[in-house]
Amino acid sequence: MDKKPCNSQDVEVRKGPWTMEEDLILINYIANHGEGVWNSLARSAGLKRTGKSCRLRWLNYLRPDVRRGNITPEEQLLIMELHAKWGNRWSKIAKHLPGRTDNEIKNFWRTRIQKHMKQAESTNQMGGMSSDGCTSNGTASVTADHRVQAYSPTAANSGFAGNVETEFHGGIFPATESNDNMIWSVDDLWSMHLLNGD
DNA sequence: AACGTCGACAACCGCCTCCGA
DNA sequence: CTCGGAGGCGGTTGTCGACGT
Numbered sequence: 001m002d003k004k005p006c007n008s009q010d011v012e013v014r015k016g017p018w019t020m021e022e023d024l025i026l027i028n029y030i031a032n033h034g035e036g037v038w039n040s041l042a043r044s045a046g047l048k049r050t051g052k053s054c055r056l057r058w059l060n061y062l063r064p065d066v067r068r069g070n071i072t073p074e075e076q077l078l079i080m081e082l083h084a085k086w087g088n089r090w091s092k093i094a095k096h097l098p099g100r101t102d103n104e105i106k107n108f109w110r111t112r113i114q115k116h117m118k119q120a121e122s123t124n125q126m127g128g129m130s131s132d133g134c135t136s137n138g139t140a141s142v143t144a145d146h147r148v149q150a151y152s153p154t155a156a157n158s159g160f161a162g163n164v165e166t167e168f169h170g171g172i173f174p175a176t177e178s179n180d181n182m183i184w185s186v187d188d189l190w191s192m193h194l195l196n197g198d
Numbered sequence: 199a200a201c202g203t204c205g206a207c208a209a210c211c212g213c214c215t216c217c218g219a
Numbered sequence: 220c221t222c223g224g225a226g227g228c229g230g231t232t233g234t235c236g237a238c239g240t
Contacts, residue, residue: 090228091227107206108207
């Protein structure tokens with residue numbers, strides 16, 4: 001994560017977690033100049049990051065319309081339906097979920113739904129094999145509601161259903177955990193940006 | 199109270215596609 | 220028509236925090 005002790009400034013490329021300063025620089029720059037060619041944007045903004053890294057950070061985290069927080073049951077259902085239709089076309093799926101990013105959906109799928117699918121499958125195998133022939137690999141051929149039933153109990157445990165109501169009240173997202181401690185939220189960054197002016 | 203394990207999320211990497219020179 | 224650069228996408232990995240033992 002450390003910078004290389006290198007003399008030439010154009011070789012120096014930062015990796016790893018973004019700092020608050022970097023976020024602010026990126027937000028400010030895009031607010032003033034808009035998105036453009038990411039490589040030159042990174043250079044012009046003075047960020048020692050690759051264009052790709054800047055793009056990813058902006059799209060997945062800093063964009064003002066990015067909605068963060070728990071995926072609602074409705075969104076889960078939609079994700080599963082679309083995934084059954086298109087498979088791992090995360091960006092395509094993300095287009096149908098306003099405020100959600102492909103990365104977020106992808107992570108959600110891998111960490112939660114896939115796990116519950118495995119559990120459901122092993123349960124099915126023990127209990128008497130699949131109920132409707134869900135044997136295809138990866139690109140689900142099962143109906144969405146079937147899966148909901150398979151994983152919803154655990155989902156409720158991990159806070160899916162319970163947080164639906166708190167989800168939207170704040171508009172973008174409620175920045176629940178951050179402000180008290182030293183962690184900053186995107187909201188903070190944007191308000192700082194506004195304070196700074198253009 | 200300490201240690202180990204698991205889950206969630208952010209970020210990076212490599213490949214593919216598209217566009218302009 | 221070909222080549223190179225940039226953007227986009229999906230897969231994978233690393234890190235951090237929460238939870239259980």
